[in-house]
Amino acid sequence: MKGYLEVADIFRGFGPDYRELHGAEMPLRHLRVMRAIEVCRTAELGGHIDQCDHCGQLKVSYNSCRNRHCPKCQFLEKER
Numbered sequence: 001m002k003g004y005l006e007v008a009d010i011f012r013g014f015g016p017d018y019r020e021l022h023g024a025e026m027p028l029r030h031l032r033v034m035r036a037i038e039v040c041r042t043a044e045l046g047g048h049i050d051q052c053d054h055c056g057q058l059k060v061s062y063n064s065c066r067n068r069h070c071p072k073c074q075f076l077e078k079e080r
């Protein structure tokens, strides 16, 4: 288990309850962003397998949501 929480962990843990209480008054774009962040880099968005050119080891990577509000995708964009 990771030693820190990500926004996605919080959304996945509390998002459904929060939306049940407040979903009706939330703007649709907020709901979309929440959803994108929740499924970012999970099997829900599908994935791909990379193979190492040297040792042939296979590595499974999940696709990211590419939402500009997603902290994970923002970070990757900055690193690039």
Ligand SMILES: [Zn+2]
Pocket (backbone or CB within 6 Å): 036, 037, 040, 041, 064, 065, 066, 067, 070, 071, 072, 073
């Ligand atoms: Zn993302």
